[in-house]
Amino acid sequence: MSVLEVRDLAIRFGGLQALQGLNLEVNEYEIVGLIGPNGAGKTTAFNCITGFYQPNTGSVSYRGRDVTKAPPHVKAAMGFGRTFQNVGMVKSATAIDNLKTAQHAKAGYDVLSGLVGTSLTSRRERELTAKADAILDLLGLQHIRDKRVGGQSYGTLKLLELGCALATDPDILLLDEPTSGMGPDESDELGDRLLTLRREFALTMLVIEHHVPLVLRVCDHVYVLNFGRLLAEGKPSVIQTHPEVVAAYLGGEAPEALEQTQETEEDAELDRLTGQAAQHHDNPSIAAPELVEPEPSGPARRRRAAAASAAAGSAEERLRPKKRAPRKRPATTEEDESA
């Protein structure tokens, strides 16, 4: 049984469809990568999975249980450990206190006995401190033990945040860009660390990451998001050469995407001048409605199918790279109409 299974997840913020038809699956002991260009919806997906956002449709199940509606703190207690894109910690507290705060759900005593100060409380507090110290040792951060977190360097903070996520005693760890703010060497080191952590804590991980070498090295499976849809999925080595992924990231054109979406600056300019830009830019209804998902038969098959349809859909809709490749311009019927 998969640890985490996301089905048909969709969320909309006002006019923006941030996620649509997202399916993903994380199996026991896997490190799964979630990649995609900026604004692809990766962090939104994290927020939906960990309960910070309520998806409009779709479901999130954890070890076979539907946990879509569970609030974040319940999920944290359940075993969802997560980090944030821009460091989620209590900045005015010390490193050791942050690690103790993160063990909140596993503190093992209630508020009242904490206020009274029973022997159980003091014993548990000692244990929490010992565990926090162990994590500091593990990450080599013992030297900032009693320093305020706020003043530390970004790389240190990211590492300590990973420690905090570990301190919540997670079953599945969701890491949002763990290497941001780190140099290449530190990133490599982090890769080793993630593999070690997986081995020692028997962890399952879902990682948002931009650092390609790291993804290639540690991930067992990679999902690629673009414009809120699943663009592709597969083994990292396959994904690396996947034409659409390359297109989405580097602005090269995917061969099959060319037909529908190629559009030059001249066209954009022309559209703007003639005021017809809105026609096919902002109209979500262009998203291929005839692409019906095949009937599900087993999660893997479903997953593949959904990915395929999403990829096809997004290609048809608006796979619009940030930078354009050298021009080759086959005209499409749609653009002929607007021109």
Next chain:
Amino acid sequence: MSVVEERADAPAAEQGQAPRTGRQFGPIRWVPRLMVMGALAYVFLYRIPQDDGGAAAIAADACIYAIVGISLNILIGHTGQLSLGHNGFFGIGAFAAAYSLTVRDVPFALTFVIAGLVGALFALVMGLVALRITGLYLALITLVFALTLEESLFEVEWLTNAGGGQPADRPEWLIDDANFFYFCLAFLVVAVYIDYRLLASKTGRALLALKENERVAEAFGINVTAFKLIAFVLSGTLAGVAGALLAYRIGLVTASGLGFNLALTFVLMTVVGGLGSRLGVVLGASLFASLSFLLEETWMHSVQEFLVGLASFGSEGAKANLEQYAVGFLGALGLLLTIVQFPGGIGQQFRAFFDWTFGKPFDVHALLHPQDDGPGAVEGSSVRA
């Protein structure tokens, strides 16, 4: 006023904020420290309570204010929820105690439980509001809440003895002001202990986390809703009990003494004392509780007389005005100094002496550069920015 007892209960409990220098034990080191402790104990436990000039009653006030200070500090300092309505919880506690004792013949000891429960209940309602509203708007809501209480519940006939005030007579053994001071001091010790335990346990860490960043708190598995409510309930309970003490302190509870001025004093004394600092809040509360007494009855009176004389340029009217508002003026000055120069408040200034008294080496750095460290450092820097 009652620092000595508080100290006995809070041994170096500041959550590892200070650098881990460790205590330096050794018999010789303790000689000056014991002398200081002895002097403080003499002044606060004997000299003031046994004073003929009414200092004992003021000292009891100081204890009561200090309990309110700790209650307010739990909300503002630890949880980051500004309350301008603490006179409401305080007053409802006072009325509840007086009413249950005088009208319902509830045993004396039980009236404190009732006052605490009623305070907690009202605070819970406020907490439910605070779940939806934060910051300035919450402050306004709490303000309106207290004003409404003042105009409605505090005017109800059966509760206020038809507007004449609800009597609350102390039992025989507490009629002496000195005894009553010790009684209040015992309550303060309990309140300080609760605050100490709060910070030393997961609850305090949870409150700090949710104060800084609710999303992070949730990711750490903290039920933000529940812990906000816990903070409100705890704060309301303490304020209610303090209200009961006030009822017995003055013997007749009327709405007139429980107005918005009181709420303002409470917030002022907590902020000037030093948000987040137990020592500072107790000192600040004691100062504000006794300030008018000090200015009237002690050597400070002549200082005040002199300064007011200078400032009023011989005009009698101006002089009377200045004397009347001296306390308010000093409070405002204290607030200004706290915000601009000493974000840690009074607690920051006394931290080095306090730590020294209990065995740590004297930390000159902490005294001279309070901004670098200490409970108020982070808030202070944001004020400066």
